[in-house]
Amino acid sequence: MIESENPNTLDEPVIQTILRDLKMIGFKLYHVILPRGNAANVLRDWDLWGPLILCLVMAIFLSISAEExxxxxxxxxxxxxxxxxxxxxxxxxxxxxxxxxFQSVCILGYCIFPLTIATIIIWIIQNFTMIVKLPIVGGAWFWSSFASYGFLGSSVPESRRLLAVYPVLLFYLVIAWLVVVQ
Structure with a gap:
C-alpha cells in the first residue's frame, strides 16, 4: 500500500484517531497561547472539537459556580x-x-482559551473580589482578542478591518463579562 499525504483514517484504531485529534487541538492551542505573525495558516485546517471542548469546560465551570x-x-x-x-x-x-x-468559528472558538483559563482560575480560588477578578479577566479578554486578531486580521481587506475586529472585541467582552459576574 502506498502512503499518501492524506492517509485513509477509516482503518486506523479509534485511540490513534483520538490521539491525533488531541495533538492537533494542543497544536492549535499553542498558537493561541503564543500568537505569532506566521501562524495565520495554522487554523486553516479547521475543526470544531477544540472549540466545543473549551466551550463545554467554560459552561460547566460557570454553571457550577452559579448559585441558582x-x-x-x-x-x-x-x-x-x-x-x-x-x-x-x-x-x-x-x-x-x-x-x-467554519474556519472563522474555529478560530473564534479556540481563542476563548484564555477566557476559559480565567474561568477556571476564578472558580478554583473562589471569593475573589471584583478588584481581583477584573485584571485576570481583562488580561484574558485582551489575550483572546489579540490572538483572534492575529488569525482573522488578514482575512478581511485593510479598509474594512476595523469593522471586522470591533464585533470580535465585543464578542469576547460579553464572554468576559459572563466570567466576571460568576
Whole structure:
C-alpha cells in the first residue's frame, strides 16, 4: 500500500484517531497561547472539537459556580459562544472576508482559551473580589482578542478591518463579562 499525504483514517484504531485529534487541538492551542505573525495558516485546517471542548469546560465551570439556575447559566454560555461566533463570522463574510464560515468559528472558538483559563482560575480560588477578578479577566479578554486578531486580521481587506475586529472585541467582552459576574 502506498502512503499518501492524506492517509485513509477509516482503518486506523479509534485511540490513534483520538490521539491525533488531541495533538492537533494542543497544536492549535499553542498558537493561541503564543500568537505569532506566521501562524495565520495554522487554523486553516479547521475543526470544531477544540472549540466545543473549551466551550463545554467554560459552561460547566460557570454553571457550577452559579448559585441558582445552573442549567440556565450553562445554556447562556453555550448559546452566547456559538451564536456569537456565528454572528461575528457572518459579519466577516459580509465584509468580503476570505475565510470560510467554519474556519472563522474555529478560530473564534479556540481563542476563548484564555477566557476559559480565567474561568477556571476564578472558580478554583473562589471569593475573589471584583478588584481581583477584573485584571485576570481583562488580561484574558485582551489575550483572546489579540490572538483572534492575529488569525482573522488578514482575512478581511485593510479598509474594512476595523469593522471586522470591533464585533470580535465585543464578542469576547460579553464572554468576559459572563466570567466576571460568576
Amino acid at each position: 439556575q445552573k442549567a440556565l447559566e450553562f445554556t447562556i454560555v453555550f448559546v452566547v459562544v456559538w451564536c456569537g461566533a456565528a454572528i461575528v463570522t457572518v459579519n466577516g463574510q459580509l465584509l468580503c472576508g476570505n475565510i470560510s464560515f
